[in-house]
Amino acid sequence: MDALSALLTGFQVALTPLNLAVAFAGVALGTAIGALPGIGPINAVALLLPLCFALKLPPETALILLAGLYYGSGYGGRISSILLNIPGDPGLVMTTLDGYPLAKAGRGAAALAISGIGSFVGGTSAVILMTFLAVPLARLALSFGPADYVALMVLSFALLGTMGEGKAVKTWIAVALGLLLAMVGIDGGSGVERFTFGSLELLGGIDFTSLTIGLFAVAEILVLAEGMVSGVVSRTGDGARLSLKEIRYCMPAMLRATGIGFFLGVLPGTGASVASAMAYTAEKRISDKGTFGKGDMRGLAAPETADNAAQTASMVPMLALGIPGSGTTAVMLGAFMMYSITPGPLLFTQRPEVAWGLIASMYIGNLMLLVLNLPLVGLFARLLLVPAWILYPGILALSYAGVYAVSNSAFELIITTAIGVIAYVLRKVGIPLIPLLLAFVLARLLEDNFRRALSLSDGGYEILFSTPTSIILWVLALLAIAWPFVGQLQRGRAPTPSEI
Amino acid sequence: MIDRLVGLICILLGGGAIWHAQTLHVPFAADPVGPRVFPTIIGAVLLLAGCVLAIRPGRVELEFGTWPRALAVLVASLVYPLLLLPIGFIMATALLCFVAALAFHARPVPAAASAIATAVVFFLLLDKVLDLPLPRGPLGI
Numbered sequence: 001m002d003a004l005s006a007l008l009t010g011f012q013v014a015l016t017p018l019n020l021a022v023a024f025a026g027v028a029l030g031t032a033i034g035a036l037p038g039i040g041p042i043n044a045v046a047l048l049l050p051l052c053f054a055l056k057l058p059p060e061t062a063l064i065l066l067a068g069l070y071y072g073s074g075y076g077g078r079i080s081s082i083l084l085n086i087p088g089d090p091g092l093v094m095t096t097l098d099g100y101p102l103a104k105a106g107r108g109a110a111a112l113a114i115s116g117i118g119s120f121v122g123g124t125s126a127v128i129l130m131t132f133l134a135v136p137l138a139r140l141a142l143s144f145g146p147a148d149y150v151a152l153m154v155l156s157f158a159l160l161g162t163m164g165e166g167k168a169v170k171t172w173i174a175v176a177l178g179l180l181l182a183m184v185g186i187d188g189g190s191g192v193e194r195f196t197f198g199s200l201e202l203l204g205g206i207d208f209t210s211l212t213i214g215l216f217a218v219a220e221i222l223v224l225a226e227g228m229v230s231g232v233v234s235r236t237g238d239g240a241r242l243s244l245k246e247i248r249y250c251m252p253a254m255l256r257a258t259g260i261g262f263f264l265g266v267l268p269g270t271g272a273s274v275a276s277a278m279a280y281t282a283e284k285r286i287s288d289k290g291t292f293g294k295g296d297m298r299g300l301a302a303p304e305t306a307d308n309a310a311q312t313a314s315m316v317p318m319l320a321l322g323i324p325g326s327g328t329t330a331v332m333l334g335a336f337m338m339y340s341i342t343p344g345p346l347l348f349t350q351r352p353e354v355a356w357g358l359i360a361s362m363y364i365g366n367l368m369l370l371v372l373n374l375p376l377v378g379l380f381a382r383l384l385l386v387p388a389w390i391l392y393p394g395i396l397a398l399s400y401a402g403v404y405a406v407s408n409s410a411f412e413l414i415i416t417t418a419i420g421v422i423a424y425v426l427r428k429v430g431i432p433l434i435p436l437l438l439a440f441v442l443a444r445l446l447e448d449n450f451r452r453a454l455s456l457s458d459g460g461y462e463i464l465f466s467t468p469t470s471i472i473l474w475v476l477a478l479l480a481i482a483w484p485f486v487g488q489l490q491r492g493r494a495p496t497p498s499e500i
Numbered sequence: 501m502i503d504r505l506v507g508l509i510c511i512l513l514g515g516g517a518i519w520h521a522q523t524l525h526v527p528f529a530a531d532p533v534g535p536r537v538f539p540t541i542i543g544a545v546l547l548l549a550g551c552v553l554a555i556r557p558g559r560v561e562l563e564f565g566t567w568p569r570a571l572a573v574l575v576a577s578l579v580y581p582l583l584l585l586p587i588g589f590i591m592a593t594a595l596l597c598f599v600a601a602l603a604f605h606a607r608p609v610p611a612a613a614s615a616i617a618t619a620v621v622f623f624l625l626l627d628k629v630l631d632l633p634l635p636r637g638p639l640g641i
Contacts, residue, residue, distance in 0.1 A: 167553075167558055169549050169552045169553050170549075170553070172545060172549040173506075173510055173546060173549045173550070173553070175545075176510075176514070176542050176543075176545045176546035176549060177513075177546070179542045180513075180517055180539065180542055180543070180546070183538070183539055183542075187535040189531055189534070189535060190526055190527075190531075190534060190535045191527075192524050192525070192526055192527075192535045194520070194521075194524065194535060194539060195517075195520060195539075218577065221573060221600070222570045222573055222574060223570070224604075225569040225570040225572070225573045225600075225603045225604065226564060226565030226566055226567055226569060226570045227565045227566050227569065387606075388604045388605075389600075389601040389602075389604035389605060389606035389610075389611060389614070390601070390606075390614045390618070392600060392604050393596070393597035393598075393600035393601045393604065393614070393615065393618060394597065394618045394622075396573070396577070396596065396597070396600055397593045397596055397597050397600075397618055397619065397622055398622060400577075400580060400581075400593075400596070401589070401593070401622055401626055401634065404584070404589075404634065404635075405626055405632035405633075405634070408633075410581040410582070410584050410585055411581070413577075413580065413581035413584070414578070414581050417574070417577045417578055417581075420577070421574065424570075428562055428563075428564075429502055429503075429506050429560055429562075430558075430560050431506070446538075447538045450533070450537075450538060451531050451533045451537075451538070452531075454531070454532055454533045454537075455531040455532060455533070458532055459532035459533065
């Protein structure tokens with residue numbers, strides 16, 4: 001079936017009143033939930049999954065709802081990233097780098113607008129690409145072996161080291177700490193307990209929600225309570241509005257980021273977090289004139305566009321291969337299976353109403369989100385006039401409520417606070433938290449692929465460098481690792497004025 | 501000085517991770533690598549990074565603001581999980597928000613008012629609207 005005529009049948013499914021209403025509910029709720037700190041798309045999707053079955057929704061309707069929650073939260077998540085420096089999920093940590101400085105400089109409204117437009121450009125372009133390239137791209141991703149994934153993930157860590165503020169070695173410390181934290185619990189491959197120290201609570205590992213909340217909410221509130229950071233709640237009213245010129249100025253960055261986001265999103269397992277990190281780094285390399293990290297529009301537009309492009313693209317391998325491209329699409333894969341539908345190459349021919357109805361609904365949903373998010377920017381700006389002593393205790397309470405709602409365990413709150421204290425100390429000694437979080441998220445995949453690769457070679461390490469793709473990625477990673485240290489040596493010989 | 505200390509701690513943690521990985525007892529071998537190799541490699545990365553930091557430390561200036569305020573928030577956060585189930589979400593959260601609001605320079609009466617309002621609104625939003633069950637406490641609300 002031709003892609004366009006298939007899409008047309010998809011619109012016939014997506015435009016029924018029920019599916020339109022469900023798409024709107026999904027994206028609106030997704031934006032709201034995405035805006036809550038620490039509650040990301042995966043929680044939103046997991047929470048609504050039982051509801052879909054309780055309401056006996058048909059499969060395409062349920063998936064339209066869940067997908068709406070997913071990409072809707074990608075729009076909503078930017079709000080707390082930009083205005084409060086608290087990323088709602090790992091795909092959004094890069095949004096804080098330039099978004100928060102912009103908000104601090106009084107341009108919060110403009111930052112929200114450009115990131116909303118970026119989300120729309122990324123999301124919609126990715127749906128268009130998905131329509132035409134779903135099957136061929138899935139075949140390309142299939143050619144990536146485990147060794148290629150290992151190299152790709154090492155490269156993304158190395159890129160963090162070149163881009164993070166402060167010393168590169170501290171980024172590596174953060175990455176190693178994140179990977180070690182992720183290893184706590186039962187090892188999936190062998191059933192052996194690692195780093196649990198005999199604790200029953202640690203058997204299941206450290207929960208991602210607790211880690212995010214601890215790192216970015218509790219620690220933040222502690223630092224804020226000290227009063228070290230002045231004028232923390234960013235005002236939005238006095239700064240200039242977003243101009244058409246600025247949108248045009250950001251357009252090349254958005255288009256590049258769409259490409260990066262879509263490509264990385266399609267690869268199984270590498271989701272929005274790698275995509276937004278790569279897009280930010282690439283844009284910094286291309287466009288930075290010392291303004292990135294201080295509130296450059298392009299530094300905000302690039303990761304936000306890539307984030308949404310990758311979110312949408314991560315559904316491609318889930319639909320076409322049955323391999324989830326991210327944690328959230330893994331939950332959606334579970335939804336498919338509960339309806340006794342097997343995603344994979346046959347899905348597009350056997351259940352076209354599900355596959356194409358879902359894709360068509362994403363065109364509609366992104367349009368709804370653009371309309372929802374641009375006028376609402378003023379409303380979110382007004383939220384910030386709330387005094388600190390209402391806002392921050394509220395954030396703290398909501399963070400703990402979120403952790404409790406996800407875990408149903410008071411003990412998890414103690415772990416969250418403990419992580420918060422550790423993160424507070426790490427911030428004080430200059431160890432960056434973002435690489436720690438990204439490493440924690442990617443750890444499972446990295447180890448799984450590492451072990452899968454070595455299983456294929458029966459323990460021979462040469463397999464990690466055996467394919468052309470992996471060799472290219474390893475060389476790039478080595479360059480990225482060496483780069484900051486070379487810079488350091490040069491500075492060591494001739495200290496720059498800023499260091500003295 | 502701080503960096504040397506951080507480096508030293510990383511060396512200890514990395515070494516500890518490597519040691520812990522070696523003590524893992526693997527009952528059956530599902531794959532040729534097993535659960536030991538990966539933590540060993542990561543431990544080595546941490547150890548190496550710690551050495552680099554300890555040998556070539558940068559200058560880190562520890563800056564603290566009015567840290568007793570942060571401590572007050574921390575203590576309230578640690579007490580909160582202990583109170584959550586016995587006295588319920590609304591009362592425990594109101595208490596947490598009250599202490600935190602005081603730490604953020606609120607006067608006692610507005611702090612109490614906003615704390616109670618925050619707790620009630622979140623209870624209604626999460627428990628009633630989003631249907632995420634929260635602890636009810638003795639009042640049963």
